[in-house]
Amino acid sequence: xxxxxxFEKIFRPRSIAVxxxxxxxxxxxxxxxxxxxxxxxxxxxxxxxxxxxEVLGFKVYPNVSSIPHTVDYAxxxxxxxxxxxxLEDCIRKQIPFAQIFSSGFAEIGTKEGVALQEAVVSTAxxxxxxxxxxxxxxxxxxxxxxxxxxxxxxxxxxxxxxxSGGLAMSFIDHVSDRKIGVNKLVxxxxxxxxxxxxxxxxxxxxxxxxxxxxxxxxxxxxxxxKFFALAGRMTQRKPLVLWKSGYTEAGARAAMSHTGSMxxxxxxxxxIAKQMGMIVVHNMEELVDxxxxxxxxxxxxxxxxxxxxxxxxxxxxxxxxxxxxxxxVPPLEEEIQRKILEFVPEEGTFRVNPVDLTAWIIxxxxxxxxxxxVGSDPKIDALLYVLDVEYIVRQCERLSLDPERLIRGHxxxxxxxxxxxxxxxxxxxxxxxxxxxAIAMRAQFQETGxxxxxxxxRAAKALARAGEYRSYLRALxxxxxx
Amino acid sequence: xxxxxxFEKIFRPRSIAVxxxxxxxxxxxxxxxxxxxxxxxxxxxxxxxxxxxEVLGFKVYPNVSSIPHTVDYAxxxxxxxxxxxxLEDCIRKQIPFAQIFSSGFAEIGTKEGVALQEAVVSTAxxxxxxxxxxxxxxxxxxxxxxxxxxxxxxxxxxxxxxxSGGLAMSFIDHVSDRKIGVNKLVxxxxxxxxxxxxxxxxxxxxxxxxxxxxxxxxxxxxxxxKFFALAGRMTQRKPLVLWKSGYTEAGARAAMSHTGSMxxxxxxxxxIAKQMGMIVVHNMEELVDxxxxxxxxxxxxxxxxxxxxxxxxxxxxxxxxxxxxxxxVPPLEEEIQRKILEFVPEEGTFRVNPVDLTAWIIxxxxxxxxxxxVGSDPKIDALLYVLDVEYIVRQCERLSLDPERLIRGHxxxxxxxxxxxxxxxxxxxxxxxxxxxAIAMRAQFQETGxxxxxxxxRAAKALARAGEYRSYLRALxxxxxx
Numbered sequence: 001x002x003x004x005x006x007f008e009k010i011f012r013p014r015s016i017a018v019x020x021x022x023x024x025x026x027x028x029x030x031x032x033x034x035x036x037x038x039x040x041x042x043x044x045x046x047x048x049x050x051x052x053x054e055v056l057g058f059k060v061y062p063n064v065s066s067i068p069h070t071v072d073y074a075x076x077x078x079x080x081x082x083x084x085x086x087l088e089d090c091i092r093k094q095i096p097f098a099q100i101f102s103s104g105f106a107e108i109g110t111k112e113g114v115a116l117q118e119a120v121v122s123t124a125x126x127x128x129x130x131x132x133x134x135x136x137x138x139x140x141x142x143x144x145x146x147x148x149x150x151x152x153x154x155x156x157x158x159x160x161x162x163x164s165g166g167l168a169m170s171f172i173d174h175v176s177d178r179k180i181g182v183n184k185l186v187x188x189x190x191x192x193x194x195x196x197x198x199x200x201x202x203x204x205x206x207x208x209x210x211x212x213x214x215x216x217x218x219x220x221x222x223x224x225x226k227f228f229a230l231a232g233r234m235t236q237r238k239p240l241v242l243w244k245s246g247y248t249e250a251g252a253r254a255a256m257s258h259t260g261s262m263x264x265x266x267x268x269x270x271x272i273a274k275q276m277g278m279i280v281v282h283n284m285e286e287l288v289d290x291x292x293x294x295x296x297x298x299x300x301x302x303x304x305x306x307x308x309x310x311x312x313x314x315x316x317x318x319x320x321x322x323x324x325x326x327x328x329v330p331p332l333e334e335e336i337q338r339k340i341l342e343f344v345p346e347e348g349t350f351r352v353n354p355v356d357l358t359a360w361i362i363x364x365x366x367x368x369x370x371x372x373x374v375g376s377d378p379k380i381d382a383l384l385y386v387l388d389v390e391y392i393v394r395q396c397e398r399l400s401l402d403p404e405r406l407i408r409g410h411x412x413x414x415x416x417x418x419x420x421x422x423x424x425x426x427x428x429x430x431x432x433x434x435x436x437x438a439i440a441m442r443a444q445f446q447e448t449g450x451x452x453x454x455x456x457x458r459a460a461k462a463l464a465r466a467g468e469y470r471s472y473l474r475a476l477x478x479x480x481x482x
Numbered sequence: 483x484x485x486x487x488x489f490e491k492i493f494r495p496r497s498i499a500v501x502x503x504x505x506x507x508x509x510x511x512x513x514x515x516x517x518x519x520x521x522x523x524x525x526x527x528x529x530x531x532x533x534x535x536e537v538l539g540f541k542v543y544p545n546v547s548s549i550p551h552t553v554d555y556a557x558x559x560x561x562x563x564x565x566x567x568x569l570e571d572c573i574r575k576q577i578p579f580a581q582i583f584s585s586g587f588a589e590i591g592t593k594e595g596v597a598l599q600e601a602v603v604s605t606a607x608x609x610x611x612x613x614x615x616x617x618x619x620x621x622x623x624x625x626x627x628x629x630x631x632x633x634x635x636x637x638x639x640x641x642x643x644x645x646s647g648g649l650a651m652s653f654i655d656h657v658s659d660r661k662i663g664v665n666k667l668v669x670x671x672x673x674x675x676x677x678x679x680x681x682x683x684x685x686x687x688x689x690x691x692x693x694x695x696x697x698x699x700x701x702x703x704x705x706x707x708k709f710f711a712l713a714g715r716m717t718q719r720k721p722l723v724l725w726k727s728g729y730t731e732a733g734a735r736a737a738m739s740h741t742g743s744m745x746x747x748x749x750x751x752x753x754i755a756k757q758m759g760m761i762v763v764h765n766m767e768e769l770v771d772x773x774x775x776x777x778x779x780x781x782x783x784x785x786x787x788x789x790x791x792x793x794x795x796x797x798x799x800x801x802x803x804x805x806x807x808x809x810x811v812p813p814l815e816e817e818i819q820r821k822i823l824e825f826v827p828e829e830g831t832f833r834v835n836p837v838d839l840t841a842w843i844i845x846x847x848x849x850x851x852x853x854x855x856v857g858s859d860p861k862i863d864a865l866l867y868v869l870d871v872e873y874i875v876r877q878c879e880r881l882s883l884d885p886e887r888l889i890r891g892h893x894x895x896x897x898x899x900x901x902x903x904x905x906x907x908x909x910x911x912x913x914x915x916x917x918x919x920a921i922a923m924r925a926q927f928q929e930t931g932x933x934x935x936x937x938x939x940r941a942a943k944a945l946a947r948a949g950e951y952r953s954y955l956r957a958l959x960x961x962x963x964x
Contacts, residue, residue, distance in 0.1 A: 026880060107794075108831075150876065164795025166870075170912070173872050177914045217798060245795075250811045251802030257832055258794035283803060283939055312589070312740035313646025313727075316699060320733030321765060329732045350739055388648075390655050394632065398508060430652070432659045434916030457765055 005129065005194070007202045010097055011184055012143040013072035015044035017064050017095065019086055020077035020102075021055045029077030029101060031147065032137075033058075038149035044069060064089040071095045075137065080104030083133070084119045091127045098124075100133035106190055107134050107259055121192050134259065135189025136165035139172060141182060142208070148172075156181025157210035158291050161199045163188055163217045163259050167284065171215070174288040179446045180295060183208050190259050195219075197226045204234040211294055213241040213287060217255035228272055235277030236476060239469055241290050242278045244269050277472040279465050285458065292451040293426065293462040299470040300382040300424050300463065304328045306374035307354035309386035310361040315354040318386055318428075321456040325464040329353055332377050343369045361387065362395050364409030368416055375421030382424040382463060383417065386456060389431035389438045396437070403437045411444035418448065426463055428453045487611065487676070489684045492579055493666055494625040495554035497526035499546050499577065501568055502559035502584075503537045511559030511583060513629065514619075515540075520631035526551060546571040553577045557619065562586030565615070566601040573609045580606075582615035588672055589616050589741055603674050616741065617671025618647035621654060623664060624690070630654075638663025639692035640773050643681045645670055645699045645741050649766065653697070656770040661928045662777060665690050672741050677701075679708045686716040693776050695723040695769060699737035710754055717759030718958060721951055723772050724760045726751050759954040761947050767940065774933040775908065775944040781952040782864040782906050782945065786810045788856035789836035791868035792843040797836040800868055800910075803938040807946040811835055814859050825851045843869065844877050846891030850898055857903030864906040864945060865899060868938060871913035871920045878919070885919050893926035900930065908945055910935045 016036065020028035036045055037056055045058055046067045052060040061067045064074065064086065074095050076086055080102050090098050105117035117133065124130050131137055139146040141153045147165075151172055158180060162168040168187040175182060184206070186199050196219060203209045212234060219227055234240050246252035247266040273280050279294075281287045305327045309315050319329050331352045332340075340351045343366050350356035355374060360366040367385070375383055387410070396403045417425050427450050431438040445452045453459035498518065502510035518527055519538055527540055528549045534542040543549045546556065546568065556577050558568055562584050572580050587599035599615065606612050613619055621628040623635045629647075633654055640662055644650040650669040657664060666688070668681050678701060685691045694716060701709055716722050728734035729748040755762050761776075763769045787809045791797050801811050813834045814822075822833045825848050832838035837856060842848040849867065857865055869892070878885045899907050909932050913920040927934045935941035 148876070162795075164793070164798070166793030166873075167795035167799070170870065170872070173914045215795065217795075245798045245802050248802050248805035250805040251798055254798040254801040254811075254832065254836060257834070258798050282806070283799065283937065285937060285939075311646065311648030313644075313649035313697065313699075316646070316727045316733055316736040316740050317649070317765065319736040320727050320730050323730035323732040324764070329736075350736065352739070354736060388652065390652070391648075394630070432655045455765065455767060457767075 005198060005202070006096060009072040010131070010138060011140045011145070013043060013097075013145075015046065015069060015071050015073070016041070017046045017048055017067060017071045017074040017090075019048040019064060019074055021047040021049050021052065021060060023052075023055075029075055031149075032075045032077065032101070035146050035149045035151065039144045039146050039151060039153065041144045046071060064095065065092045067093065072097065074098040075101060077101040080113070080116050080133070083116070084123050087120060087123045087128060091123070095128060097129050097131065099131040099135065099137040101135065101137065103134040105133045106192070107257065109257060117190065117192055124193055130193035131186065132189045133192065136168055136187035139168070139182065139185040147187075152176045152181075154181035155183060157183050157208060158213065158295070159183045159203045159206065159209040159211070160185040160213045160215070161188065161196055161203070162186070162215040163191065163196070164215055165189065167215050170284060171287070174284055175291065178288060178292050178452075179443070180292060191220065195223055197223050197230060200227065200230045200234070204230060204238070209238070211239050211241065211291055213243070213291060215243045215245070215287075217245050217259050228276055231273070231278055232276040235472070239294050240278045241281060241287060241294070242273055243281050243283070243287050244273070247282065277469065277476075279469055286461065289451075289453060289458050289462040290465060293466050296424055296449050296451055298422070298424060299466050299473075301470070302381040303464070303467050304330050304379050304381045305384050305463070306332070306377065306380040306382070307384045307386065308357060308367065308370055308374060309354055310357050310359070310388060310391065312350070312356060314386060314388070315350050315356050318384070318456045319354055322384070322460040325460040327460060327464055327467070330379055332374060332380070336373050336377050339373050340370055359395070362392065362399075362401070362406070364406070364413040367410065368413040371413065371417045372420055375417060375423055380423065382426060383421065384426050384428065384456075384459060384463070385414070386428045387430065389429050389441060393435060393437050404440070407437065407441045407444055410441070411448055414445060414450045415448040418450065424466075425450050426453070426459050427451070428456050428459050430455070487680060487684070488578060491554040492613070492620060493622045493627070495525060495579075495627075497528065497551060497553050497555070498523070499528045499530055499549060499553045499556040499572075501530040501546060501556060503529040503531050503534065503542060505534075505537075511557050514557045514559065514583065517628050517631045517633065521626045521628050521633060521635065523626045528553060546577065547574045549575065554579065556580040557583060559583040562595070562598050562615070565598070566605050569602060569605045569610065573605070577610060579611050579613065581613040581617065581619040583617065583619065585616040587615045588674070589739065591739055599672065599674055606675055612675035613668065614671045615674065618650055618669035621650070621664065621667040629669075634658045634663075636663035637665060639665050639690060640695065640777070641665045641685045641688065641691040641693070642667040642695045642697070643670065643678055643685070644668070644697040645673070645678070646697055647671065649697050652766060653769070656766060657773065660770060660774050660934075661925070662774060673702065677705055679705050679712060682709065682712045682716070686712060686720070691720070693721050693723065693773055695725070695773060697725045697727070697769075699727050699741050710758055713755070713760055714758040717954070721776050722760045723763060723769060723776070724755055725763050725765070725769050726755070729764065759951065759958075761951055768943065771933075771935060771940050771944040772947060775948050778906055778931050778933055780904070780906060781948050781955075783952070784863040785946070785949050786812050786861050786863045787866055787945070788814070788859065788862040788864070789866045789868065790839060790849065790852055790856060791836055792839050792841070792870060792873065794832070794838060796868060796870070797832050797838050800866070800938045801836055804866070804942040807942040809942060809946055809949070812861055814856060814862070818855050818859050821855050822852055841877070844874065844881075844883070844888070846888070846895040849892065850895040853895065853899045854902055857899060857905055862905065864908060865903065866908050866910065866938075866941060866945070867896070868910045869912065871911050871923060874923075875917060875919050886922070889919065889923045889926055892923070893930055896927060896932045897930040900932065906948075907932050908935065908941050909933070910938050910941050912937070
């Protein structure tokens, strides 16, 4: 079915009608109009309002059908009761896609709301395809398309399908903060026509999308089979990270009144999703942690972690956190342990694994040299580098070190480790305050491609899940080879 | 046995000998000397070095016994091999307590290290009490005593016993960031003489300490019975938060080489600890989250949560996170639901619980009015207020609102809710960046006494554990009443 959907017109429309403009900065569809302007959308924009003549320098049309040009996409931000009539106008104008921003449909649970949504569906059927209602629509930096004026235009290879507009916005904030660009994002709301599965199918084939992520409250009746079939095919080629909410009974009740979704049995969801190789997460932090980990190839070849840190307590508790997630922290080869003593001379410090760099952690060369040694152990699959930013700040002050130089040194050390070991490197920057050193360090670490986590627990969880996905892929290969 | 320990001399010594000073800013015991100076320690300080005459303006003594005044406490920062002789000197001088900062004892696992520690123990026995070796010793803002020059001097009612010096430092950073003052803290390292249980017994009786927290790698042989007996008595009067590391096999191995501790079976630990009413946590964040929640009386009377938030997706996922931790999000009384519509007029928004304040969340009066309504429901035991700081920032910009005023309004709203409802209020400030608004908001929220969490999951976990402690206390009362 989605074969016939021209996604190019959704993600790269040549012209957009914005229905529901006004003189109020944030009412109706005005947020969309502002966003198109601010983001520099290069296509044609046609605002629609029965009386207004001009808005933000654009000519305003009294209705959709009076626009004297081809329109690829309509954004509708009007009271729900007015939407069916506007849709008919869009159909007359032969607009192929309409996004309904308005809420007040099935999600409010009243008879009127449900009836209005049914009216939308029956009006549209076979004549125009609908995104929404009750949704934010499309964010596509590559086409300078978005729904918030401040949205970033960095392009990446991560795409996101969301049933929540608010969480879609929050997702963009989060990945942008990690210096991860979004490729395509769609907020679907009630999804009365175009469904999660339609976009899943498209993104599975989209060459620009390397990682697909979803915030899902529930699927439509009858959509489950298609969802799992598509997901199972997708995970053989690209990772699919699923945040399925309503995973508790009370959460499911809430999902019902948000997008009218039947959350379904979460135990069943989880079990099938895992069987299909999806990576299941439970909140925004886990979702973004996971994406940030998957972005750095390669996937770890196994669960054996080499840990480099500072301080006995940190070594003990980091080991706890990692093994609690199912990772292993095996002893390094004795030859490697011996060589580590050339760089961390204190007798009696940890060097079995974790390796305690002691106060020498301040010196990037020590980190690099020890990192290369740990990475050279054939049984180590990934490196975890734990740095206490507050300690570094204090040492810089005390020893009058140049923090800028120190940070550059540590970032370069990570870049060297990535190149030389060919193994995934993951860093944890433990910090209390977003001081200038903490911010600079995180930024420069991220520039190397290394994922940066605020806590060991979050790093361990993401690494463990990346490992599960690797095991899934490997099991598939083994099966195929039979 | 700890009856005979004069803890006053440990936490409020009138005079301190600092053995192992030098001209190097950070070597040996110099960090301690700098700290005493910077923190304004009001007692007498006697640095010791065989050749030096003066350091930081202090007269230096060639050895401990040549100090012509009474000394309550010695801090020793010299190579391990020199420590037993210094101890003998301290005994001659009749110093009752010595803290050995030096490492190189049993924790390094060599024959020499073990022998040196045995020498320390046998030298000291019956003549001087030892804190350490391999430890940072005491931090007591009330006596301007600490081991880092920058340590804060705010006094609070939370005390901490730590087997790790690094985590003790990190603990101080973390609670200070939450505007929580420490009362007394001790880093014990190898604890060859004075033990975790000695300090536990003292803090249990200490009227200045309302919450006791511990980072523990393992106890000495034979110490377990006393530990659990003390803990069981303590939890009847004050909460005891336990972070027991080595909770995985690999973590336990690491603990062995850190402080030479036998971590013991974690399953057994956890089971006994819970039975004794201890609150068990697994990392620094959970520890500090817990303290911040326990500090705000009262404990929630039950597990029923009233949630106030913005956005459908946030309502759904917050409900998930809370119920996943064992909390309940029950429907509000219908009369209350009806009244909420007077303040959040949008039809169809969540008002059953969670309550979606929609875009009105920007208005503190809405939050207060709805909060009072939710809090007035007799079945609601605690309120959770979830605020997306990034959204507030954007709305302030768009609507040209005064952020200062807005923040003050929201903080005042929380203060009003605490006073009027008499129920615990917990807030989540979801933010990406530490912008000025985020920092100010967190600071002002914290000033009201409301715990502020960065994620709903962390808030839910802390609330659920506070609830478990409340259940424990209630079960005790029921038992006593029988």
